[in-house]
Amino acid sequence: MKSFRVRKNDKVMVCTGKDVGKIGKILRILKKKNAVIVEKLNMAKRHTKKNQYSNNESGIVEKEMPIDVSNVMVVCGVCGKPTRVGYRYVESGGEKKKVRFCKKCNEAME
Numbered sequence: 695m696k697s698f699r700v701r702k703n704d705k706v707m708v709c710t711g712k713d714v715g716k717i718g719k720i721l722r723i724l725k726k727k728n729a730v731i732v733e734k735l736n737m738a739k740r741h742t743k744k745n746q747y748s749n750n751e752s753g754i755v756e757k758e759m760p761i762d763v764s765n766v767m768v769v770c771g772v773c774g775k776p777t778r779v780g781y782r783y784v785e786s787g788g789e790k791k792k793v794r795f796c797k798k799c800n801e802a803m804e
């Protein structure tokens with residue numbers, strides 16, 4: 695099984711589709727779909743109807759649609775470049791800890 699290399703609140707760049715090259719923050723991870731919801735990216739318009747349970751006016755709202763995780767790249771918080779994420783083990787206090795690192799600048803990404 696493919697490991698999931700992205701996390702909530704990661705910055706990612708979209709690699710394909712109409713938002714290609716745009717960067718956003720991951721709001722949700724949909725593990726079953728192997729997809730992520732990225733803030734303000736892959737927006738789709740939805741028509742809403744006014745109903746008695748909400749004060750919202752009827753109209754069109756834009757909503758983030760899932761993006762396949764293979765179509766995004768994590769943007770490194772250290773070097774600011776879209777990158778591949780690697781894993782390595784570091785020892786701290788006698789414990790081995792798995793940390794993510796940026797394959798571009800080699801810095802740990804936590």
Ligand SMILES: [Zn+2]
Pocket residue numbers: 770771772773774775777796797798799800801
């Ligand atoms: Zn980096």
